[in-house]
Amino acid sequence: MRIETPPGIPNHAGSPQALTLKNGSAVSLATYRPEDKEALVSMYASMSPEALKWGLPPYDRARIERWTTDLANNIDLIARLEQKIVGHLHLFKIPFERRKGVGEVLIYLHQDFQNIGLGTMMMKKAIEIAKEKGFHRLGLTVVADNHAAIKVYEKVGFKKEGIARETFYGDDHRYHDEVEMGLLL
C-alpha cells in the first residue's frame, strides 16, 4: 500500500540551501536525486568504524538502493560539499493505513562533518518538510550511549519514550540499551 503525498504539497525541499557550519565551512542541503546515488554510496563506504559504531551496518549499495526506491513517499536529504556528499538523512513513511502520517528517521554524517551543527540543521529541515507533507509523528531509535545524537534529537523536539533493554550488540562485545524517541508534529 502507498500513502500518497497530499495534493498541492511539494515532495521536495526546493532549491539547494546554503548552510554555514560552526567551523566556517559551507555545505549545501538538498533533496536526494537518483543521480546522487554514487556519491551517497561513496559517503557510506568512506565512513570510519567510529562513525558507524552505533549504527546497524552494512550501509552498502543494496541498502542505499532500498532507501531510495520510493522518493515520492519518503524524504531523503543530502548535505554536499562540492561533489562530495557529507551527510544523509532518510525519513521513511511507514506504509500502513494504521500508521498514517507516521515516519521513522535516520541520519548519518561523515566523520569530518560531525559536531559542527550539521546534524541539527538537517533534522530541523526534515521536520519542516515533514510538517509541509502532513506527517503526524516522527520516531527513531538510538543507542543510549550515543549522547551526541540524543542531544541533537532533544534539541529539535524529540522526547524519550522508552528503553529497549540490551538490544544492541556493540563492537565492544557488550549489549547496550536503545532509546525510543518521538516527535508529534
Ligand SMILES: CC(C)(COP(=O)(O)OP(=O)(O)OC[C@H]1O[C@@H](n2cnc3c(N)ncnc32)[C@H](O)[C@@H]1OP(=O)(O)O)[C@@H](O)C(=O)NCCC(=O)NCCS
Ligand atoms: C549523531 C549525528 C547525526 C549528530 O549530528 P552532528 O552534526 O554531529 O551534531 P550537532 O553538531 O548538530 O550537535 C551535537 C550536539 O551534541 C553535543 N555533544 C557532542 N558530543 C556529546 C557527548 N559525548 N555527550 C553529550 N553531548 C554531546 C554537542 O555539544 C552539540 O550540542 P550543542 O549544539 O548544544 O553544543 C552525527 O554526529 C552522526 O552522524 N554521527 C554518526 C552516525 C550516528 O550516530 N547517527 C545516529 C544514529 S541514531
